[in-house]
Amino acid sequence: MPTYDYKCTKCKNIQEEFHGISEEKEILCNKCQGKCKKIFSTGGNFILKGEGWSTKEYKIKTEMTKKNSKMKGISKDRERSGEAVKSLKELKNKVS
Numbered sequence: 001m002p003t004y005d006y007k008c009t010k011c012k013n014i015q016e017e018f019h020g021i022s023e024e025k026e027i028l029c030n031k032c033q034g035k036c037k038k039i040f041s042t043g044g045n046f047i048l049k050g051e052g053w054s055t056k057e058y059k060i061k062t063e064m065t066k067k068n069s070k071m072k073g074i075s076k077d078r079e080r081s082g083e084a085v086k087s088l089k090e091l092k093n094k095v096s
Contacts, residue, residue, distance in 0.1 A: 010034030 008029035078084035
């Protein structure tokens with residue numbers, strides 16, 4: 001069901017209401033019980049396409065998450081095999 005924004009004619013409170021597109025119902029204010037009128041809402045049901053929008057950053061973030069997961073797996077494998085070091089001191093001892 002779609003979400004609509006309503007503004008109270010008395011106290012100017014703005015509230016969200018869920019109802020069908022064809023429903024015509026009287027909405028009362030949650031604060032003062034005054035009558036509310038439907039107002040224009042920007043909503044969130046649109047997708048920005050093209051360069052520079054969040055979908056590009058989302059793709060990069062997804063790729064980085066996959067790479068990080070892969071690196072964690074490699075790190076755990078090295079810990080199990082004894083190749084990994086947990087501190088700089090261990091690394092110095094291993095090298096010398």
